[in-house]
Amino acid sequence: MESFLRVSVWRGGKDGRYQTFEVPRQPSQTVLDVVTHIQRHLDATLSYRFACRVGMCGSCAMTVNGAARWTCRTHVDNVAADGNLRIGPLANLPVVKDLVADMREFFDKWARARGQFKGTRTRRDPLARVDPASAPRREADAAIECIGCGVCYASCDVVAWNPEYLGPAALNRAWTLVSDVRDTGQAARLVAVSGDAGCHSCHTHMSCTELCPKRLSPTRSIGGLKRASLMLALMPEEDA
């Protein structure tokens, strides 16, 4: 093992450039450790985002040697065997500064995909009973663990081509609600997730599924939305 890593880090905003640092190599070092070392010991003006450091919060995602990853759960040994690291902000999102991407559009699209639960019961009603073994519940369970890190969105070719495309995470969220038997906003949600910006534009390249750190399959969820959208074809024109 070489004693130093050569690390290129994106500096500045949209028109920035990569700056190279030498960082001491350590056993079991994560990419987040590398970025933190640079900020604490080499250049205190470096901006980046992290919180939990253990793969729970989803805030430290960056582009590491060409692929979007959680930096806290990415060991240097696994991505930089030759001692070279290139770290940039997440793709498909505006750069705020250095390694910080502006996540507003990403989360606004969750809202646009009708990612909000709408039920009929109040807190005074008894809890709804949903059989854990039922097919819709199993579909929802398979997709529900998303923590909104943006790795899928940054990896999606369709987002790169069509900035209006809602993206894998927002569509995955919509699918968990389409699979929620308690939800009452289904028709409006299917309208919101269909069309040029929605599920029908997915090319099933599966980059989202390949790179999702939670090992979810947004591609499968989007496929579910496509099938569910057939309901729209049977609805009157004015409702859809």
Add this chain to the structure above:
Amino acid sequence: MSARREAILWIGQRATAVVLAVCVVVHLATIIYAVRGGLSAGEILARTRGSIAWGTFYSVFVIAAAIHGAIGLRTVAAEWLGFRGDAAEVAMTVVGLGLVVLGLRGVAAVVGAA
């Protein structure tokens, strides 16, 4: 852009893909079978002239290919050229109808009387 229209076009393209999968297999198998004894226009026409079965088969093939191709081109135009909206819908409808007309003329030429 109507969500309902997108859903209909999506299932339209998937359904025509199923039809095309069958048609292409039959078409290729027929080609392989037909050329075994040498290939001539006369031999092809002898098989197809007046045949309601071949006429129906190739008419279905043409219509499925026209629908499938026009929907696909509409997506390519939107994604690669940014060509969207009413003008794109009209253009792709014209392309689809053009493929139907050209294709059915071809079918009529090999199935119709000399």
